[in-house]
Amino acid sequence: MDLFEYQGKQYFARFDISVPTGDIARTVDEVVTLANSIGYPVVIKAQVQVGGRGKAGGIKIANNAEEARFHGGNILGMSIKGHVVHMVWVERASDIAEEYYVSFTLDRSAKQYLGMLSARGGIDIEQVAEQDPGAIQIIHINPVDGLTAETAHAWVAAAGLNPIAVDQTVTLVQKLYRAFTDGDADLVEINPMILSKDGRVYALDAKVSLDDSAAGRHPEWDAFGVVTVAAGDEREKLAKEKGLQYIGLDGSVGIIANGAGLAMSTLDTVKQVGGSAANFLDIGGGANAEVVTNALTVINTDPNLKVILINIFGGITRGDEVARGIVEGINNVQLRAPLVIRIDGTSAVEGRAILKQHESDQVISEETMLSAARRAVAIAEGK
Amino acid sequence: MAIFVDQNTKVVVQGLTGSQGRFYGLRNRAYGTQIVAGTNPKKAGTDVEGIPVYAGVADAVREAGANTTFIIVPSAFAADAIMEAAEGGVGFIVCVTEHIPMHDQARVYNLLRRDFPNTRLLGPNCAGIISPGKCNIGFNPPEVAKEGSIGIVSRSGTLAYQSTYELTRKGLGQSSVVGIGGDPVPGTSFIDCLQAFEADPETKGVIMIGEIGGTQEEEAADYIKANMTKPVVAYIAGVTAPAGRKMGHAGAIVTGNKGTAAGKMKALEAAGAVVAQNPTQLGDLMEQALKG
Numbered sequence: 001m002d003l004f005e006y007q008g009k010q011y012f013a014r015f016d017i018s019v020p021t022g023d024i025a026r027t028v029d030e031v032v033t034l035a036n037s038i039g040y041p042v043v044i045k046a047q048v049q050v051g052g053r054g055k056a057g058g059i060k061i062a063n064n065a066e067e068a069r070f071h072g073g074n075i076l077g078m079s080i081k082g083h084v085v086h087m088v089w090v091e092r093a094s095d096i097a098e099e100y101y102v103s104f105t106l107d108r109s110a111k112q113y114l115g116m117l118s119a120r121g122g123i124d125i126e127q128v129a130e131q132d133p134g135a136i137q138i139i140h141i142n143p144v145d146g147l148t149a150e151t152a153h154a155w156v157a158a159a160g161l162n163p164i165a166v167d168q169t170v171t172l173v174q175k176l177y178r179a180f181t182d183g184d185a186d187l188v189e190i191n192p193m194i195l196s197k198d199g200r201v202y203a204l205d206a207k208v209s210l211d212d213s214a215a216g217r218h219p220e221w222d223a224f225g226v227v228t229v230a231a232g233d234e235r236e237k238l239a240k241e242k243g244l245q246y247i248g249l250d251g252s253v254g255i256i257a258n259g260a261g262l263a264m265s266t267l268d269t270v271k272q273v274g275g276s277a278a279n280f281l282d283i284g285g286g287a288n289a290e291v292v293t294n295a296l297t298v299i300n301t302d303p304n305l306k307v308i309l310i311n312i313f314g315g316i317t318r319g320d321e322v323a324r325g326i327v328e329g330i331n332n333v334q335l336r337a338p339l340v341i342r343i344d345g346t347s348a349v350e351g352r353a354i355l356k357q358h359e360s361d362q363v364i365s366e367e368t369m370l371s372a373a374r375r376a377v378a379i380a381e382g383k
Numbered sequence: 384m385a386i387f388v389d390q391n392t393k394v395v396v397q398g399l400t401g402s403q404g405r406f407y408g409l410r411n412r413a414y415g416t417q418i419v420a421g422t423n424p425k426k427a428g429t430d431v432e433g434i435p436v437y438a439g440v441a442d443a444v445r446e447a448g449a450n451t452t453f454i455i456v457p458s459a460f461a462a463d464a465i466m467e468a469a470e471g472g473v474g475f476i477v478c479v480t481e482h483i484p485m486h487d488q489a490r491v492y493n494l495l496r497r498d499f500p501n502t503r504l505l506g507p508n509c510a511g512i513i514s515p516g517k518c519n520i521g522f523n524p525p526e527v528a529k530e531g532s533i534g535i536v537s538r539s540g541t542l543a544y545q546s547t548y549e550l551t552r553k554g555l556g557q558s559s560v561v562g563i564g565g566d567p568v569p570g571t572s573f574i575d576c577l578q579a580f581e582a583d584p585e586t587k588g589v590i591m592i593g594e595i596g597g598t599q600e601e602e603a604a605d606y607i608k609a610n611m612t613k614p615v616v617a618y619i620a621g622v623t624a625p626a627g628r629k630m631g632h633a634g635a636i637v638t639g640n641k642g643t644a645a646g647k648m649k650a651l652e653a654a655g656a657v658v659a660q661n662p663t664q665l666g667d668l669m670e671q672a673l674k675g
Contacts, residue, residue: 106485108597111492111568143489144497181486186567214484216459260565261539261594264620268644269661271623280624313541313548315510315522345544346524369545370663 001210004047006089007224008206015179017172018202022091031072032065034090040064041093044071048083056080061093094204098162099192101125101136102173103207104180113141113180117159117173121192147177161195168201169193184214235279235301242294244281251276252306252380254299254337256292258283258317266311269369275377278302287317292325296333309376310341311369312351319343319351327358338362338379342372384585385514385559386534386576387475387503388451392518395420395440395449395473397464398456399431407455407479407522408434414519420447440471453511453520454478461507462487469499476570477520478506488568495570504570510540510562523547523560531556533669534580536573537592538565538599542620545662546590553666558586565594573603581611588614588673590665591656593647595621600647608654614672615656616665619644 003011009019021038024047025031035042046058053059058080060071068090078085101121107114118136120128128135137159141147149170156170172193180188189207196202215221239246245260253275257263263282270277279299283291299308312322322343329335339362343351355365366372394411398404399421409432412418420443421431427438435447443449452468454461454476461480468476488507495502505512511521516530522540527548533555537543543562550557561576563569573591580586589611593600600619607615622644648658657668 106489106567108567108599109602111489113489142493143486144493184484184486186485211485213458213482214486217484257541259539259541261537261592261620262541262545264594264624265539265542265545265618265662267624268620268622269663272661277623313544315524315540315544344548345527368663370661 001212001215001221001224002049003206003208003210003224004049004087005045005206006047006087008208009089009203011183011208012179012203012206015175015183017175017179018200019206020091020094020202020204022089025072025088025090026076026086028069028072028076031076031088031090032068035062035068036065038090038092042068042090043093044068044075045089045091046075046078046080046085047087047089048080048085050081050083053080058085094194095197096192096194096204097197098165098195100161100165100169100194101191102176102193103187103189103191104177105187107140110140113143115139115141115147115155115173115177117155119160125191141177143181146181147174149174164199165195165201172201179208184211184218185209186211235298238301239281239298242298244291244295244298245284246298247280248302249277249279250304251278252304253376254278254302254305254308255311256281256283256295256299256308257311258287258313258322259315262311262313266309266369266373269373270309270377273370273374273377275373275380278305283317287325288321289325289328292322293329293332296326296329296335300333300336305337306380307337307376308335308339309372310339311372312343312345314343314345314348314351318346319348320354321347323351323354326363327354330358330363335362338364340364340366340372340376340379342366342369384583385517386579386583386586387505387559387561388512388514388518388520390517392451392475392520393417393419393447393449394451394453394518394520395422395437395443395447396434397422397440397452397454397468399423399434400426400436401455404455405431408453411453411519411521414525415516416518416520419443420449440468440473444472449473451475451520452477454480456480458482458484462491465491465504466494469495469502474502476502476504477509477511478504478570479509479511479521480506481508481566483507483566485567488566492568492570503575505561506564506566506570508566509564509569510543512559512561513557514559515557521562523562527551528560529556531558532585532587533557533590534576534583534586534588535560535590535592536576536580537562538594539592539620542592542618542662546592546618546665549662549666550590550669553670555666555669558583573599574606577603577606577611577615581613586613588616588669590669591615591617591651593617593619595619595624595644595647596642598642601650604647604650604654604656607651607656611655614669614675615651616659616668616672617648617651617656618659618662618665619647619651
């Protein structure tokens with residue numbers, strides 16, 4: 001789960017990482033009231049989960065109530081790369097002396113944590129990484145050992161920050177490390193972490209991605225979830241309500257498969273034989289009849305839908321369960337497109353027997369993945 | 384021969400008394416796998432269809448001679464279960480549990496490497512492993528497998544079953560089919576499996592099934608180029624996958640230009656592997672590669 005900047009800042013505050021004083025506003029009046037209470041100048045920042053906010057005019061400084069009203073009115077409701085701004089974060093403007101970059105994430109190759117620290121933070125750290133990799137100080141941390149104070153010192157010392165910033169940065173990176181590990185984040189990133197003109201080091205931005213697998217031990221995350229669901233397309237919203245792994249696409253072949261690998265492979269195969277997928281949908285391991293019915297319900301709402309391709313290879317998922325789900329789906333949902341079905345693996349023989357009784361020009365069985373994809377694409381093209 | 388598991392593998396099932404553990408434990412036994420024990424501290428002394436249940440893995444090793452474990456417990460208990468297994472003395476741990484938090488995986492992986500360097504973890508969030516005719520641990524549907532000399536290694540479970548099926552349809556049996564799982568910190572990598580298949584005299588060729596994300600396939604390509612004498616036929620899923628809504632830049636900096644399906648396919652081709660465009664081609668391509 002990716003957090004909005006303001007949620008990231010709230011998250012950081014829990015780990016005692018300094019962020020500018022601020023709060024969230026949803027209306028222009030709220031922006032002005034908030035700015036008055038914080039004291040000018042303030043920064044008004046659009047809350048969207050997409051890069052390039054500043055360039056799009058989504059970040060503005062206001063020196064008085066009039067300007068706060070003006071910018072607040074412009075930013076709220078604006079669309080940044082298709083993301084409509086419903087909220088802004090209003091904070092005290094900072095007097096920036098220097099901008100740094102710091103992050104922790106998992107290095108999947110090394111199977112250890114990776115810390116990155118740079119004296120050249122600010123806008124485009126990816127460009128820095130490409131053109132001047134030496135400007136980023138990299139550290140690998142064994143999760144068993146953790147980040148010791150000595151290591152943190154050596155790491156920060158090597159990064160070439162302003163000497164005034166060093167001690168505070170050492171403390172900050174240790175807090176950030178705890179926010180990463182104890183907090184169960186996949187990624188914590190501050191860009192920029194600033195040194196202010198009055199000599200303080202703190203986080204001016206916050207990028208936090210939480211590990212969904214750890215949600216069970218973090219009831220406090222529920223507050224984040226409510227907001228993040230609001231974004232996205234209607235099909236995806238419905239799918240999320242029904243607990244499905246669904247991504248909406250532009251094509252006409254609706255896809256249901258079990259396992260992310262097989263689902264991706266089904267999309268690829270449809271493309272390869274000249275079609276295009278309407279969606280990615282992984283009904284997962286152990287999918288039962290209810291899940292299949294839900295999947296059919298969601299796909300059926302797609303306006304571009306011409307055909308539905310169901311590709312199941314039973315392992316954890318049982319072919320007979322899926323077949324029962326398809327039959328239930330046919331009975332419960334007024335399907336707008338024919339089904340092409342391929343089932344193999346665990347209990348596939350039973351599954352095919354169940355479907356046999358329902359076969360028609362609307363319910364078609366195919367033997368292999370490739371032949372099923374070909375048949376589905378032919379139907380989508382009206383052949 | 385086969386890799387990691389064979390007819391001498393004796394399995395304890397951590398989670399045998401749960402509904403999933405019971406279903407797959409019994410199905411694996413029905414295939415002929417030596418399922419010698421289950422564990423559950425509250426049900427020690429009972430049995431599941433004749434399989435004795437012990438309090439913990441150490442007892443199962445001592446009393447029933449278990450040398451391998453099949454972990455099928457809820458995610459909240461899985462990291463502890465892995466450490467219990469290593470401490471209990473089994474040499475091979477298969478963990479199918481999904482949704483183990485990333486930080487638990489990272490800690491467990493590094494703890495095993497430090498304290499139990501000879502214990503191999505397969506998974507988590509993997510389909511398991513089958514050495515056809517000898518041993519099946521996990522979710523692999525045995526009806527599509529056939530004894531033979533092709534090794535399969537796959538991140539995705541369903542694509543492992545799919546490719547097993549494609550080979551069997553062509554009359555090509557398998558030495559072992561290994562699902563390494565798609566989680567952030569897999570205990571066993573592509574390279575571990577390629578190395579084991581290269582060393583296994585029974586294996587004549589290897590099918591490798593990757594997918595987008597991470598750099599494991601690129602690392603495997605380097606390994607293939609430098610070390611593999613046996614033919615490798617590869618398939619990468621995700622050519623048309625929608626780009627993930629990634630946040631922040633740390634991931635992009637780490638992977639650079641790696642991670643895409645096209646990049647992985649190119650790396651594998653350059654390493655001398657044959658790259659299939661879809662799973663249905665795997666059987667034909669392996670047949671040709673073996674002749675070549």
